[in-house]
Amino acid sequence: MTIAPTHKPTFADIPLSERLAKATPLLLVPVLVLVGLAAIGNPSSWLTLTVSGLAMGMMIFIIASGLTLVFGLMDVINFGHGAFISVGAFVGISVLLALGGWAGAPSLLLNLLVVLLAVIAAMIVTGGLGWAFEKVIVRPVYGAHLKQILVTVGGLIVIEQLIAVVWGPEEIFFSRPETLKGAFTFWGAALEKYRILAVAVGLGLFVAMRLVFRRTKIGLIVRAGVENGEMVEALGYRLSRVFIGVFIAGSALAGLGGVMWGLYQEVITASMGEELMILVFIVVIIGGLGSVEGAFIGALLVGLLQNYVAFLEPKLALVSNIALMTAILMWRPQGMLPVVKAK
Amino acid sequence: MSEPVLKLKGVETDIAQYHILKKVDLDVPRGSVTMLLGRNGVGKTTTLRTIIGHWQARAGSITFDGNDITRLPVPDRARAGIGFVPEDMGIFADLTVEENMILAAISGPLDAARRDWLFSVFPPLRTFWNAAAGNLSGGQKQMLSIARAMAERRTLYLIDEPTKGLAPAIISTMVGALRELKAQGASILMVEQNFAVAKALGDHAAVMDDGRIVWTGSMAELANDATLQERLMGLSMEMQ
Structure with a gap:
């Protein structure tokens, strides 16, 4: 016997204004790209800057995606995330330098293979480091934000010093693998090969994360845990184990980001992760805590805006992202696509 | 009489500096509906949250199905066979109805026959299967919350005010669904402020006051004694 109510439920019509408001964050990237075209004027310069901005944004997204999940799932503010970027870069570039013959060969296959090996090594080491970091440093301070900031910053400093012990205190300069150097011309615009690769990797990772x-x-x-961890546990899932997995994956992604960023800059330093964390935190905040999609949009906005402004008004480049964050937080105080409501 | 499915003995729970539960003793008989009643703020929700483990009991013991679960983590209590429907429904608003239900099936894929049965009990779930749960109405969210607890068979269901703020048509759906659940042999411990619902569903009743169980007996006995209701809860069911 059914005890269904007599009423027939239907989808309510969501007003156009509400639908537009929801979609607005998704429109920001294309709007910024069009505004950039109007402001720059020259299509080839605009295309070069756009690809550069997208590449930068994708690399920041790779790093920020893990951090936003770590915050969203367990309410952990991890300033130590920057250490994984630096360690990833040093491990990856060490592999690259050790396999200098492959990197220097004019073979796309060998060059991609050496980058892949560098990335795998970096992700394994930073994933393992993340596991130890969570166990030793983060776990004792769950629920205590001030302590989290203090101990994770402490962990960051210790790891940076360990990098100096292992690899020396100087920055390391190197060249990208042979076939990833230089640019090709498309519609009169010079597009760096490596930036195209960075865009492809970032996009591939975003699609893979969406599928997962x-x-x-x-x-x-993970998505449910970010929204309401207590209820996920009440359903029978051990969120602490999921969190450790996410922490390890996030650390490994930071390692991947470190290798990508190192190859982008062609120089690595122990403090590179710490310096990048400013941009990463901006992305996590404007994207909305716990939101991978928000981090993706935020990272693209940061990358594109910085490149456009650096071309149009170089003196303003440094403040452009802080201005972006201020504007977005004034518009949406919880970020563009917040998942974490209140904890 | 068989052993109670759930037994609380001298349970005390603190929330921050507040001493909320003060030696709660409660037996939940197997295969029946026990209504946990009382004024606002007497510790009913805290009792349910202590049983599922969201609040840790400072003292006393909780025995479920013959096993001491007092110190078990929340997920282990759920996997032992306790379904929980919190007062705020706890639905995952950013997930679709389907995704909410997939998560609720902890032992494997959601059973198709069980899903179809839930569709017959809660028809809106079929209509809104692919919609974001956050877009459902209050009543539909409550249906989803209860359906999620029912996605797999559980020995005991803890349900916190399932009819709060709902329209009469939806309440009748809830009552029907919980009756079906009971007919399947499940035990239910339910906090309910709506006395008509409590009377319609309850086999047993336990009344709380100031963090303690102050009366236990049959729901019929409580429902038929206006003086007792006045004394225990400050108003009679007939007023509702």
Whole structure:
């Protein structure tokens, strides 16, 4: 016997204004790209800057995606994330330098293979480091934000010093693998090969993360855990184990980001992660805490805006992202696509 | 009489500096509906949250299905067979109805026959299967919250005010669904402020006051004694 109510539920019509308001963050990137075209005027310069901005944004997204999940899932503010960027870069570039013959060969296959090996090594080391970092430094301070900031900053400093002990205190200069050097011309615009690769990697990672989060049970658990961890546990899932997995994955992604950023700059330093963390935090905040999609949009906005402004008014480049964050927080105080409501 | 499915003995729970539960003793008989009643702020929700483990009991013991679960983590209590429907419904607003239900099936994929049964009990779930749960109405969210707890068979269901703020048509759906659940042999411990619902569903009743169980007995006994209701809860069911 059914005990269904007699009423027939239907989808309510969501007003156009509400639908537009929801979609606004998604429109910001294309709007910024069009505004950039109007402001720069020259299409080839605009295309070069756009690809550069997208590449920068994708690399920041790779780093920020793990951090936003770590915050969203367990309410942990991890300033130590920057250390994983630096360690990843040093490990990856060490592999690259050790396999200098492959990197210097004029073979796309060998060059991509050496980059892949560098990335794998960096991700394994930073993933392992993340596991130890969570266990030793983060776990004792769950729920205490001030202590989290203090101990994770402390962990960051210690790891930076360890990098100096292992690799020396000087910055390391190097060249990208042979076939990833230089640029090719497209519609009169010079497009750096490596930046195209960075865009492809970032986009691929974003699509892969979307698939994991939308199509797998572990992805659902993570999304639900970011929103309401208490209820996920009441359903029978051990969120602490999921969190450790996310922390390790986030650390490994920071390592990947470190290698990518190192190859982008062709120089690495122990403090590079710490310096990048300003941009990463801006991305996490404007994207909305716990939101991978928000971090993606935020990272693209940061990358594009910095490149456009650096071309148009170089003196303003440094403040452009702080101005962006201020504007977005005035518009949406919880960021563009917040997932974490209140904890 | 069989052993109670759930037994609380001298349970005390503190929230920050507040001493909320003060030696709660409660037996929940197997295969029946026990209503946990009382004025606002007497510790009913805290009792349910202590049983599922969101609040840790400072003293006393909680025995479920013959096993001491007092110190078990929340997920282990859920996997032992306790379903929980919190007062705020706890639905995952950013997930679709389907995704909410997939998560609720902890032992594997959501059973198709069980899903179809839930569709018959809560028809809006079928309509809004692919919609974001956050876009549902209050009543539909409550249906989803209860359906999620029912996605797999549980020995005991802890349900906190499932009819709060709902329209009469939705309340009748809830009552029907919980009756079906009971007919399947489940035990239910339910906090309810709506006395008509409590009377319609309850087999047993436990009344709380100031963090303690002050009366236990049959729901019928309580429902038929206006003086007792006045004394325990400050108003009679007939007023509702």
